[in-house]
Amino acid sequence: MQDQAQKAVTESRIIGVSTPRIDGPLKTTGTAMYTSDHNFPGLVYAWPVIATIASGTITSMDTARAAAMPGVLAVYTHENIGPLYRTPPTQGFSMIIDERRPPLEDNVVSYYGQYVGVAVASSVEQARAAAEAVKVTYDKRSHNVEEKLIGTPIAEPGIKKGTARGDVTSAFKNAAVKHDAVYSTPNETHNPIELHASVAVFKDGRYTLYETSQAVVNHRDVMAAMLGVPPENVQVITRFLGSGFGGKLWPWPHAMLAAATARNINRPVKLVVSRSMMFQSVGHRPAIDQQIQLGAEPSGKLVALGHHYVNHTAMEAEYDEGCGEATGFLYSCPNLAVTSGLVRRNVGVPTAMRGPGAVPGLYALESAMDELAVKLKMDPVQLRLLNEPDKDESNGLPFSSRHLKECLTVGAEKFGWAKRTPAVGSMKNEDGATLGWGVASCAWGAMRIDTEMSVELLQDGTARVTCATQDIGGGTYTAIAQMVAHETGLPVAKVNVILGDSALPPGPISGGSWTTASVTPAALDAAHHAVQTLLVSAATFPNSPFKGKKPAELEMVDGTVRAKGSATPQLTMAEVLKGANVKGITGTGKSQGTFGAKEEYSFHSYGAQFVEVTWQPEIARLRVSRVVTVIDGGRMLNPRAARNQIEGAVVMGVGMGMLEGVEYDRASGAPINASLADYIVAVNADCPHIDVTFLDYPDYKLNALGARGVGEIGLAGVAPAITNAVYHATGIRVRRLPVRIEDLMGAPMHLA
Amino acid sequence: MAPIDEKDPQPLTSLERISRRVFLTRAGAAGVATATAAVAAPLSAQAQAPTAAAPTEAAAVPGAVPVTLKVNGSTHRVMVDPRATVLDTLRETLSLTGTKKGCDHGQCGACTVHLNGRRVNSCLLFATMHQNDEITTIEGIGTPEKLHPMQAAFVQEDGYQCGYCTSGQIMSAVALLKEPVGADDASVREALSGNICRCGAYPNIVAAVQAVRHMA
Known part of the structure; x- marks a missing residue:
C-alpha cells in the first residue's frame, strides 16, 4: 500500500484548540464508572485488620469472635491467606511495586497500619465490625519515627553520589559569597479524593480486577506474579480514575488482599481503603532533609552548588526521592555535586508523589537561591537570569527546547515585579496588610x-x-x-x-x-x-x-x-x-518510548512561579493571595485542560507550602493526623488568584506534535516561591515546610 | 439509543454508561445488587457476562432491617444493615453510585446529596433515620442527554479534572443557588469550601457556579 503522509499537525482545527472533555x-x-462503583451479583466486602503497633511481631490472632459475627464469611491472617508471592527481580521499566512484601506474608510488623488480617462479610458494615473485633497480641519492639534525618544513621550502602562536576568542596570553601542551610519537608500524602479500592472477580482461574490504578498494564503483571498465575489470567480495569498524583502508580497491598479473598471464597470482593488507611499503606512522599551549599562570585555567578539530601524510607524498601532531579541542569555552575542517603523509619513505604524529586528538591534549591540573592543584595530574578546555562551541564547535551529566561521575564512583567521593593515588610496593599513577593524557577523532565x-x-x-x-x-x-x-x-x-x-x-x-x-x-x-x-x-x-x-x-x-x-x-x-x-x-x-534509548537532547519543561502573600501580623494571618505562573511545556494540545492542570498544581503547591504534613505520634508510631480534617489540603477558599501563561514553543524534538506534558511542572517551584515571599513579608526564613503560624509569631509587628 | 440486539452484542464502551441506567430502570432497581458490563474486551465479557439482576442480595444479609427511602422521587424498600449510612445504601444497595465516598467522615463533601432540598453529607446519615425525607442525588439532577444547567456549566467551564468530587461539588453548587450567598467569587469560594477538589479545579468550579447564577 502506498503510504501517504499524515496530516500536518501544526495546522489543525482541533489540535491545540481548547476542547471540552468528551467525558x-x-x-x-x-x-x-470509578472502581468502587462496580457491583456484581454475590458481591461481598472485605475490610483489613491493621497493626496498632509500629514494630514487632504478632504472637497470636484471635479471630473466633469476629468469625462468629453476623454476616461474616471469613477472616484471614498470615496463617490462612493462602499463596501470595513476591515479584521477581526485573529489568527496565516493568513489574514495578514499591511495597514488595505481600500482605500477611508473615508475623512481622514494621509500620503502624500495616495489614495483619482481613475480614470478609456480606455488608461493608459487618466486614468492618469483624475486622475491628479481631484481637491481635504483639511482641512489641521499639520503633523509630523520628523526623530529624540528617545526622541520624544512614542505611546501607551509605551515602550515594549523584551527578557531579568540578570540585565543589574547594570551590565552595573559596567562594566570595556563600550560603549553606538545611531545608526540611515532611511526609506529604497524595490523598486523591477517590479512595484506593479493588473489586476482585475470580472465575474459572481468571481474575478480573477493577483497580484504582495509574498503570493497568504494570498492575496486571505485578498481580499475576504475586498471585502466581500467568498474566493472561489477569485483567485489570480502570475506566475512570479519581486521580492519584503518583499514589496509584504501583499496586498496594489492599489489591492483593481483595484478589486473594475473592480467590479463597470464590465470590466477587470489594475492598475500599479507608481515608485513615490512606495515610498508612498506599505510599507518601517521604520526609526529607536537604543541605544546599551555594557559592558565588560577588557578581552573582555561581561557582559551587552542593545538594546533599537524606530521605526517610520504610524498613523494607529502598525508596530514594531523587531530589537532585533538577539540580544538575537548572543553572550554570562549574562545580556541583549531589549526594543522597536513606534513613530507615517505621513508616509505610514511600512512593512517587507528583513531581517526585524535583518538587522537594526545588523547594530547597530555590529557597537557597533566594537566600543567596539576599546576601548578594541582588534581585532574585536577576540572579537566576545571570546563571542561565547554554547546555545541560550535567551531561553535555543540548536542550531540546528551553525558555526559562523568558518564563522569568514574562512572569516578572505580568506580576509587576518591577514595582517590588526588596526591603523586608516594605510593601503594603490598599488595606494596609503587608505584602511579600517571591519567585522561583521550576523544571520537570519530559519523556x-x-x-x-x-x-x-x-x-x-x-x-x-x-x-x-x-x-x-x-x-x-x-x-x-x-x-x-x-x-x-x-x-x-x-x-x-x-x-x-x-x-x-x-x-x-x-x-x-x-x-x-x-x-x-x-x-x-x-x-x-x-x-x-x-x-x-x-x-x-x-x-x-x-x-x-x-x-x-x-x-x-x-x-x-x-x-x-x-x-x-x-x-x-x-x-x-x-x-x-x-x-x-x-x-x-x-x-516508541525514549526510556533507555540513547539521548541526544536534554528534554525538560520549565517554568517560573511568582507568588504574593498577604501578611497581617496583628492576627497572624498569612494568605497566598496571587500567583503568576509561566510554563514552557511545549505545545498545549488542549489548552483548556492544560491550564486546569497547572492551576490545580498551584493549588496543591499552596497546600505543600502552607498546610500539608503528616505528624507521627512518637508513642504509638501512628500517623496521627490521618484524616482530611487534620491533614489539611487546600480548599476553595484557600485558592489564590492564579494567572497561567503558556509560552508557545513546541518541542518537535520530543514528538511531531511538539507536546511535552503538564501534569507535574505546575507544582514545582510553588512552595519555595511562597517561603521566599514569606521572607519578603516577615523577615522570617521558613526552612521547614509547611509554613506555620508559630513560625511567624516572632515576626516584628511593624516593619519598614 | 438503539435497542440492544441480543444476537449481536456490541461491546459496551467506557463512555457509554447510559445502557446501565436503562437496565436499572427496566429492572426496577430497588434492592438489587446489579451486574455491570462496562467491559470493553471480549475476553472479559466472557469471563463475567452480566447476568440478570440477582435476587435481593441484601435480604440475605443477617441482621438487616427494612428501610424505605425516597430517592429522586422513587420509593425504595430495601433491607440494610442498621448501621448503614445513606451513602452506603445509595451506593451498595440501590446501585446509585453517582454519589461518591471520599472520607466517610463528613470532611470532604464528595458524598453531598440533598435532604429535603438542603445539602448534607450522606456519609453522616444513618439510612434508618431518613425514611421520611426526600433524598436527591446527582442522578436526580440531570442525565448526560439532559444536563442540569449546573452540570452543563461544569462541562463548559471545565470544573473538574478526575471527576470524582464532581457529584458532590455539583450537589453543593445547586443547593447554593437557593442559599443566602454573596454575589462575589469569594463568597462562592467560602460556601463551597466543604467540597474538596484535590485536583484543584477551584477557579473553574467558581466560574461554573457564577455562570449559572448570572443566568438566573
Missing part, C-alpha cells in the same frame, strides 16, 4: 513511553479507539479523541475512546507527565493507518465511484472520501464501509 457529561452526572493504539472506523460513522492506558483526570480521553478527529475529519463526538483495560493494546502509565507525549503520536499513527485502509476499500469495492483510482489519489476530508482536489463525488466513511460490506476497518499505531 464531561458522564463526570457531571455521576455516570462515569515518551512505548504505546500501542488501535483505531477502528465503523459503519455507523463512528471511530472506536482503544488503548490500555488510563485517564487519571488530565484529559487523556479527550486528547486521544482530538488526534483521531484531526486525522479522520470526524467530529470529536463521533470518536469513541475506550481506555483503562489491560486487555487493550498496551499503553503508558499515567505518570511522569509522559502520557500525552506518548499516546498522541500513537493515536495519530493508528488513525492514519485506518484511513489509508479505508481509502483502499473506497478504491476497490464494487460499484465504487472511485473504481480505477489508486488509493493514493483519494483523501479523507471531514469524514468523507473524495478524489484529491475534487469535491465530487464523495462518499461518507459509512457509505464506503457499507458499499464494501465491511463492518469496520482497523488501523494500529505505535509510538
